[in-house]
Amino acid sequence: MAEELETERADVREDGRRPPRAVVGSHRIEEEIFGKVFDSNIIKRIWTFVEPYRTKIYWAVAAVLSFTAMQLLIPLIIRYAIDHGMQQGSADWHVLTWSIVVFLVAIIINFGASYLQEMLVGGVAEDVLFDIRKAMFSHLQRVSLSWMDKTEVGRLMSRLQGDVNSMQEFLETSVLSVGDIALLFGIVFVMLYLDFKLGLLTLCALPVLFVVRLFWLPRARKSFMAAHETNSIANGALAEAIHGVRAVQSMDRERVNFMLYDDKAHANLRTHLTAAKYAQVMVPIVDSLTGLAMALVIVVGGSRVLNQALDVGVMVAFLFYIQRFFDPIRSLTLQYSVMQRAMASGQRLTEVLDVPVDIQDAPNAKVLSPDMDGSVEFKDVVFGYNPKHPVLKHVSFKVNPGETVALVGPTGSGKSSCMSLIHRFYEVQGGQVLVGGHDVRDLTQDSLGRQIAMVLQEPFLFTGTVFDNIRYHKTDATREEVIEAAKTVGAHDFIMRMPGGYDGILGQRGGNLSLGQRQLISFARALVADAKILVLDEATANIDSYTEMLIQKALVKLLEGRTGLVIAHRLATIREADRIIVLQNGELIESGNHTELMRNRKLYSKLYNLNYASFDDIPEDVLDEAVTTGQAT
Amino acid sequence: MSSDATDRVAKPLASLALVNAAGWGKGFSILTRITVMAFRHPWQSSFAIGATLVASTFQLMIPRLLGQAVDHTQVALTGGNAGQMAQDALLTTALLLLGASVLRGIFTLIQNYYSEAVGHHMGYRLRLACYEKIQRLSFSFHDSMHSGDLITVGLLDLEGVRMYFSTALVRMVLLTMLIGIGAYMLISTDVVLGLLALSFVPFVGWRSSVTQLRLRATWLDLQERLSVLTRVMEENLGGIRVVRAFAAQEHEMDKFEVASQSAVTLAHQRVGIRVANTSAMTLSFFAAMGLVLWVGGTKVMAGQMTVGTLTSFLTFMTILQMPVRQLGLMVNAFARASTCGARLFELLDLDIAIKDGKNASELKVTDGTLRFENVNFAYPSAAKNQVLTGVTFEAKRGETIGIVGPPGSGKSTLAHLIPRFYDVSGGRITIDGQDIRTATLQSLRRSVGVVQQDSFLFTTTIENNIAYGDPWAKEARIERASESAQLHNYVLGLPTGYETVVGERGVSLSGGQRQRLSIARALMLRPAVMVFDDSTAAIDAGTEQRIRSAMRKYAAERVTLIVAHRLSSLMHADRILFMEDGRIVESGTHEELLALGGRYKALYDLQVRPGDDILSA
Structure with a gap:
């Protein structure tokens, strides 16, 4: 039985049947491609982007109209020349010469108009395209992280590219379709007028x-x-x-x-x-x-x-018009689809542009001076991503200048939220967060960011050289500073081994480096930033023991002379800390140094005694048990 | 449809051969090769070209007929009695004109439809060939090739080749007909006027060719710049926390601005190039028309020419205007097809490094013994850099071998040699005495299961992902594998259970969940040799423990290789190999190696609660 299974494990059967569980590729759920044909709200929004170029647009429309007029005029000139110049017996040189002159003038106007029209329309469409994209991108730099958290990058990218492009297409064709409509009516009118x-x-x-x-x-x-x-x-x-x-x-x-x-x-x-x-x-x-x-x-x-x-010239003119007759109808029906697509895209674009910016500098926000003491204080902080379910419940603690505090607690205890609040990624719902003695809401976000260096659990590196990545926060850092920092954290050696060394290009998201190496580079980055306060989320994933050792050493260097707030997972880090704050379910349940907490015999000592090298290694059920008994005591 | 389906039932290599057959002789240019491929659809391509000839003939008749019609109306003015005859003549001309127009339309339809059809059929074959080639090319190729570039070849380059028939070849026939015969007809009617009417052709043809080629070059450049812009935006949004953490919004806006500006500048330039071209082309066309009107008008007045002939000259020019402008597009299509074809055929012509040997036979697994005999290995891309040196060991059914060592010591490489992801550079690997290079790849890979460190999940249901290697599998077996991998409970907790779509576009799983899924996937294969390539790094120790105990009964029936850097993952192995610089430097059980007091012991001390002794003191 097993034998039989092995032999035809993956193949398609004789009868052409496909294996029931096999698929290739995935069916993407397409977004709505077509919207309403006309939506005045969206047109208004688009117009705000076009408005700065409106003079150009007016000129373009004028050019389109004169271009169309010339298209209409040319068969008429030919008609005139034939009927009034070339009739045998009544040949008139004068008329022919005049016709040619008018023809010349017409084609020169035609030339100018077509040049002007296409240049203006093409140029404005490109400009508007980039303006919309820029507006969206810069808006995205300011919208709250809670919104960003729940929005896929892929989706945003398709806004910034696909949808913006379909707006461009819409702009280009809509000016041209003015010409199409004019040409259609023009031909009808001239034909009826002629006969x-x-x-x-x-x-x-x-x-x-x-x-x-x-x-x-x-x-x-x-x-x-x-x-x-x-x-x-x-x-x-x-x-x-x-x-x-x-x-x-x-x-x-x-x-x-x-x-x-x-x-x-x-x-x-x-x-x-x-x-x-x-x-x-x-x-x-x-x-x-x-x-x-x-x-x-x-x-x-x-x-x-x-x-x-009937004059023969009129007949000739008719024949010419008929040949042009169907072009505008063809492009107008195409324009219909473009419109619908543009409305659907416009709808999605305005949705992004209308995402409110929750966190803004207060009108009289102060600049946080680099000379501040570097203390961090939480005063009775209440916070939740969803205000109904607070993640932090009346948390208060103070980190003194130069002190290293380890935040410890099971998943979901609110450690990461604390970290985000220091940086004012989110707004507290109650209490206040003070940095250097100032409420973070009274400070400019920019100056606050400059005094806080942050190392995330998943180090994010940008495509570019190692050098640029290390000085990301301080773009004017010299090469010496960068190398010095890399040496301090122990990243210098492997950087030198990379092809290109400091000028070596990091692949997408630093793909060519191991997690541990990326972490070391982000340490160097934080060191170059030289901020008063360091906020660090230790990597949880398993890093090989050698790199791990380097990281532990680097951490000590990094924390020298700084206020440190570390979301710690590894016991080695935790024990080194001046103070340990244990969080559980959003509440601060104990704090003190390792020895004190061990004597306390509460959650910390329970967790510690489970004998895992890292709190993250503790299996969920064991953890649950420890947490519940910890609570009981 | 069903017969159609069975007819197509996959002869992958046959379709590859079909495309390759077009490539006889390297000396022939790529275009010849594409042309030959197009004519492998003989009926359709003949229809297309035949219809083009007919359609253009009818099109050429239209100006003539119009001219005649105009002349018929003039007859009456001179000969008074000819009224009825002229009426009849008019009617005949009108009917002819109607007929010519209808026929031209129908044949244009045939021309366009069949030339597209040829392209689509070519595209279909090429797609299959490309897909098959990409699937079969060995790891070393995929290591060296950026996946984005490969996608470009498979999508854009293929498109360029596919479009060749309709946009280059058929258009060339059409243009040759229209311009060639048209020119002949005009010049034979009136040399001077004919030359004047055609005077815009060389200029417009040349201008549009030059412009299209320039546009193509700048287009490639623009794509390059746009991809930089895309990257800037994508990284910014993906790394938004870092950006905010470092208050680097301004810096990011600058980066965006630079990338955006460079793209918009080029986009403007491209508009300029395009517009300068179209308006110049229009001007030269109308200028030629003005000349014809002037000279022709003079001739009409002098009685040397009829109004009808002049009309047919002018209509003729209108008809010719569009195709002549398209000369540039045609030149561009030729250029595009030859560059795209070069890249596409390079891919299709590649040799597959790892494939079945000439007399490859099915791997026969009896005892299930895996042996490495003095294996050396260096990656083909860096042949000087020896990754494995003299690796020798044996593993019997039921044994578990742990492999550990510092990063870069060759542990994973060793694991990749067993299913022949790469071929050894020296020595050999055998399964039950058969060199794995003498076995068919299919039978070998069905006997070796590898759980990769960073395993790729396909965008489909969890169920289909687990059954990836055995798509006929029954539900019960899938659930059993999932239970052993400690995934079952998690899956049951999902609202749609095993039907939940995961992967790139589905629910995103955590690293540990992905690894558990890929373990379940490998368990489905029932291989003789099972390799875990650092595949539990993201799974917490407790869950790993449970996976291990569930695996015990699996492990009894096969050789298990565990590559890891966390010692707890492999302490229990029957034998542990400690690797350094591509060599096995220590080997033995956990206890033996600890007793040895070497590198393994040092690693153990480092990992298990460093500094614990201080505390207990």
Whole structure:
């Protein structure tokens, strides 16, 4: 039985059935692509970005209109030249010369207008694109972290890119569609003016096209979207194969995956062929209508020319107009989809732009002086990400200048929240947080940030050189300072071993370094920052013992002469601290140095006596037990 | 549909061969190779090209017919009695015109549809070939290639090749027809006027080609700059806590501003290039039209030419305007296809470093004994840097071997050699006496399960992830594996249980949960050799303990290799190998190694409560 299973473990059965649990790629839940065609609120918001360029837009519209006028004028000039200049027997040099001169003027205006129009529209659309993006990006720098916490980076990126781009497309096409509308009405008007009856007859083709397109559009759009979707599915599957290639190979899934991918690729092929049919089916219809309109002009118009009821030039002009006739209709129907897309994007953009900025400098905020004493104090602090469920309940403690305090407690006890509050990432709901004796709400965020160096549990490095990453906080730090700091924390050696040394480029998020090494670099960064207060969240993940040793040594160096607040996980760190604060369920339950707390025989001593090298190693059930008995005593 | 499905049932290598067959002779240019590939769909490509010829012929007839119609109306003015004849002639011309227009439309449809179809079919085959190649290329290739670049090849370059047939080849036929025959017709009617009417063609063709190539070059540059901007934004948002922690918003805005400015400047330049081109092209076109009107008008007045002929000249120019502007697009399509093709074919032509040997046979697992015999190894990318030297050991079924050592000592590398992610550079690895290089990759990899340190989860349900290596698995077995990996309870706690989608776009799991999931995944495979490559680092010690006891019955049936730096993960092993600089320097049980008092002992002292002695004192 087991044997049999082994042999056909991963393959597709003879009958072509696919394994029930196998998929490749994932089906992304697409966001709404099309919105309402017109939403005045969104138009207003977009207009605020366009407004600074409104003079350019006015000029562009003027240019579009004069461009269109010239397009209309040219067949008329030809008509004039034919009817008044070239009729045999009544040839008039004067008329021809004049026609040519007018023609020349027209094409020069045409040239200028087209240049001006495209230049202005293209330029403004690019500018607005970057303005919107900048506004969003800088807004995101200020919105509260609680909002950022619950929003995926990927989603924000698709706002900053996809949605902003579709606004740009909208801007470009909307000015041009002014021209399209003008051209359409212009042609209708000129035709009717030249010859009302013939004009009316020819224009019969227009509603036919409109109706056909009306039927065609929803179906065609469905097929285009299906093609688009199968395309992104197939592409997603390819990307997955690339990222997961090691897992695929080690589990021998190549054959099954190939088959499943084939299904997707083939679906992609089919939908694209259908979409191609829909896209092309309009071609013979438009061509036939054009042919029909021209045939009508020739038969009806021609016989009237024969009867001398119509000038031949008018007929020629008609023939020219008919050839231009259907272009504006085509682009206007496309513009419809662009509009809908833009409204949906605009909706999402305004949502981001409207996220309130909770934390702002008070109007009379003070600058925290670098000479402040470096003390940190929590006075009866109440805080919760959701105000109904406080994470910190009336917590009070003071860290004296130069002291190192370890914050200890089980997951969810409120340690990280304390850390965030010192930096005013969030606003307290009760009590106050004082840094250097000032309520953090009375200080400018910038000056507060300069006096607090923070090392996060997951060290985040930016793409760029090691050098730039270390001086991230202090961009004017010299090379000597940087190297000095790296040496102090013990990062110098491995940095020198990296290709390029300090100028070596760190991959995305420092991917080419181990967690421990990244942590050391972030230590060096904090050291260069040379802030009065150091707030540090120790890494919990297992770091190999060698790097671990380096980190412990570096920590001692880092804390020299600074006020330190460490969310500690490792006993070695905890024991070194001047004072230990034990938090549980958002309440401070004990504080003192190691010896005192051990004598206390409360939660700390319980945890400590469990004999784990790190509090994070304690299994949940054991921990629960310790916590409950700790509470009982 | 169903027959269609079975027809397609995956002959992966066959489809690869199809594409490769197009590559006979390196001397032939890439474009030839793509062209040959296109003509592997003989009917569709012939339809496309045939229809192009017909459609352009009908299109060329239209100005003629219009000219005739105009002339028919002029006849009446001279010969009074010819009225009825002229009427009839008009009707005939109109019908011909209608017919030509309808036919032109239909053939254009066929032309466009089939040339797209050829492209899509080519795209389909290329996609499959690409996918298969990427799946099969060995680890050393993927190590050296940035995944983003590979995606670019698989998406954008493939697109460039796919578009070749319709945007380059068919368009070339169309343009040759229109411009070639059109020019002949015009010049044969009236040399001077014909030349004047065509005078804009070389200028516009040249301008648009140059411009398109410049736009392409700047486009690539722009993409580069935009990707810098993307990176700046992405890192900022991902690292927003660091940014805020260091009050670096201003610095970040500066970074954004620089990246953004560099992109917007180039974007403006591109608008400039494009606009200068289009307006110059339009001007030259209309200038030529003005000349035709002037010279033609003079001729009409002199009675050397009819109004109809002049009309047909002017209409002809209107018809020619669009295709001539497209000359640039065509040139660009050729350029794009050849650069994209070069990259794509480079990938498709790559040799797969690790594949079945010529007489590879199924691996036969009997006793389940794994042996390393004097194994040396260096990564292909850095052949001088020997990672493993003279590694020799043996492990029998039921044994657990622990491997420990400082970072960079070669522990993980050793683990990667067993399923042939890389091939040894010297010595050999055997399973039951068979050199693993003589076994088929499929049978080998089914016999070796590896739990990676940072395992990739696929964006699908937890259930499907666990069953990844055995997609026919029954639910009960999945749950058992998940229980052994201590994942079951967590999964049951999720609102959608095993149906919960995880991975890149699903629920994000913590490091420990991911590792537990990948352990469950490996347990599904029932391999003869099970390798844990530092795969419990993020799992807390207690859970790890429970996994270990659950694993006991699994371990009895196979060889288990545990690579770890946390000693508690491997203290219980039957044998522990201590590695340093690619060599096994100590080997024995936990107790033996402690008694030895060497490096292992030193590591032990370092890890287990450093400084404890002070406290107890």
